[in-house]
Amino acid sequence: MPHQVSVFAENKPGKISRVTEILSRNSINIRAITISDSGDYGIIKLLLDKPAQGNECLKSEGIASTLKDIVAIKIDDSPGGLHKAASILASNSINVEDAYGFTIREKNQAVFVFQVEDIPLTEKLLKNAGFELLSDSELYLL
Amino acid sequence: MYYNNEIETMPRADIEKLQMTRLKKALHAAASTPYYSKIYGEAGIDVSKITTFDHMQQLPFTTKNDLRMSYPTGMVTVPLSETVRMHASSGTTGKSTVIFYTRRDIEQWAEQVARAMYSTGARKEDILQNMMGYGLFTGGLGLHYGAEKLGCLVIPSAAGNSLRQIQLMQDFHPTIIHITPSYALHLVEVIKEQGIDPHSLGIKKAYFGAEPYSDATREKLEQLWGVKAYNCYGLSEMNGPGVAFECAQQAGMHIAEDYYIAEIIDPETGQRLPDGTEGELVLTHINREAMPIIRYRTRDLTRIIPETCGCGKTHRRIERIKGRSDDMIIVGGVNVFPSQIEAVIMNIPEVGNNYQIILEREEGLDRIHIKVELYSKLFKGDLKALQKLNKEIVEKLRALIIVTPRIEFMEPGSLPPSEGKAKRVFDNRVI
Incomplete structure (x- = not known):
């Protein structure tokens, strides 16, 4: 099961650079980044090559950071690619709490990363439908 | 031109004599209560020997905490069957400070307020729209009884619901309003938004109380409303509004x-200061049967104006309240202690122990804004959980301090630590 590092940040200049500086200093690579904003504050979500280590580095510098379990699947980078996965989730009444995606140009593929309440069930459903689930290391190798 | 000619223009020597007569009576009554009998017993004080203003300095002060410690009836001189009313101080829960009144006390309080209103020019023909809180808070009922005593029609509209306040003003033509300065600033804007000229409403006087404000704001309010504004001082421990007017x-x-017997003391040393010097106001209630409170530290900073007033009253004046000698803050007329906020924050594991309280005024209304740090070890990485936590803190604080705060989450370590004398309260209100 892959992990995402979630970091609390005030909505102020310099808050991202503080996080990226720590990761860079510890030679941790960022695969994807997204920010959910809630006015005064937000959560920075990071896909890292070494999520557990990245999380520890951030915490040790006093940052509110945590590891979150996520689901990551490979989809075709073509029209309807995401829809196929989404409709499986929909027909099984699985609510996606938070999601983002990115494409892998050379392979004509894309990755869909999301949070759900019941991860094992979601993974099973998608696996049965023929989707390729990604682990932490696989995510980084893309 | 006085409501009670004899009392209000009594020569100073006679006032002082009357005060001593009443002090002796109040001290004897106080000494019969569980609280004062213990305090005076331990200090070896014989109240019958306290017969002058100077002797009073031997008596220990009474503090808000003493009132809490003697909760609920430790300072009451009569059986509760002899009392007809109680009030409790605003902004505290649990062991708040409770004050009891006999029928005579309520009547005397009404007379005191009636007198004060009369000296501002109010008469029975006046109509008072009383926009102060009714209930445990003394502001609403205190003025209400005084105005009725004077014979005024009282519109007991209480605070809030601006559109209804305006409707009442248009339909019943109050000539006097009783209101907090911050609400007055807001309400006048709502009146203007309705396309009404505030000056056309026929209001002539405004009594402003329950929160400190500046002379500049008074002038501004007088212009906006087209009224004469009168400052009103009171605290529930000393009855409520009408203590000074x-x-x-x-x-x-x-x-x-x-x-009352008023003293000004140095808040640091507790030593009495001469008239005219600024210090903390200490009041002794010498005209309340149910609960005489002796040498009460109001924590309000002011000075006694020794010169006689142009109005001919012989009762001395105090200046507008300059501030507090403790950390109490007043938000929308409600008393709030930072320690209350701190106690709530300390009990929420997801946030750290450091905090900052920022007071602001938006559209004439006081806002309290509290910054807290997230505790990194309990951070769940979930925005929804944070919003839920935010709501939970808001609800807990609102239940305690009445006003609704805005909670802002900060990164761990971004607020100055709680050790030492970190400044916790930032008052950015301009009034």
């Missing part, structure tokens, strides 16, 4: 000196 001269608030 401005007369038509608008030059300081006359203390009802047949009800």
Whole structure:
């Protein structure tokens, strides 16, 4: 099961650079980044090559950071690619709490990363439908 | 031109004599209560030997905490069957400070307020729209009884619901309003938004109380409303509104000196200061049967104006309240202690122990904004959980301090630590 590092940040200049500086200093690579904003504050979500280590580095510098379990699947980078996965989730009444995606140009593929309440069930459903689930290391190798 | 000629223009020597007569009576009554009998017993004080203003300095002060410790009836001199009313201080829960009144006490309080209103020019033909909180808070009922005593029609509209307040003003033509300065600033804007000229409403006087404000704001409010504004001082421990009130001269608030003995002390040393010097106001209630409170530290900073007033009243005046000698803050008329907020924050594991309280004024209304740090070890990485936590803290604080705060989450370590004398309260209100 892959992990995402979630970091609390005030909505102020310099808050991202503080996080990226720590990761860079510890030679941790960022695969994807997204920010959910809630006015005064937000959560920075990071896909890292070494999520557990990245999380520890951030915490040790006093940052509110945590590891979150996520689901990551490979989809075709073509029209309807995401829809196929989404409709499986929909027909099984699985609510996606938070999601983002990115494409892998050379392979004509894309990755869909999301949070759900019941991860094992979601993974099973998608696996049965023929989707390729990604682990932490696989995510980084893309 | 006085409501009670004899009392209000009594020569100073006679006032002081009356005060001593009443003090002796109050001290004897106080000494019969569980609280004062213990305190005076331990200190070896014989109240019958306290017969002059100077002797009073031997008596220990009474503090808000003493009132809490003697909760609920440790300072009451009569069986509760002899009392007809209680009030409790605003902004505290649990062991708040409770004050009891006999029928005579309520009547005397009404007389005290009626007198004060009369000296601002109010008469029975006046109509008072009383926009102060009713209930445990003394502001609403205190003025209400005084105005009725004077014979005024009282519109007991209480605070809030601006559109209804305006409707009442248009339909019943109040000539006097009783209101907090911050609400007055807001309400006048709502009136203007309705396309109504505030000056056309026919209001002539405004009594402003329950929160400190500046002379500049008074002038602004007088212009906006087209009224004469009179400052009103009171605290529930000493009855409520009417303890001191401005007369038509608008030059300081006359203390009802047949009800209270006022002293000014150095808040650090507790030593009495001469008239005219600024310090903390200490009041002794010498005209309340149910609960005489002796040498009460109000924590309000002011000075006694020794000169006689142009209105001819012989009761001395105090200046507008300059501030507090403790950390109490007043938000929308409600008393809030930072320690109350701190206690709530300390009990929420997801946030750290450091905090900052920022007071702001938006559209004439006080806002309290509290910054807390997230505790990194309990951070769940979930925005929804944070919003839920935010709501939970808001609800807990609102239940305690009445006003609704805005909670802002900060990164761990971004607020100054709680050790030492970190400044916790930032008052950015301009009033």
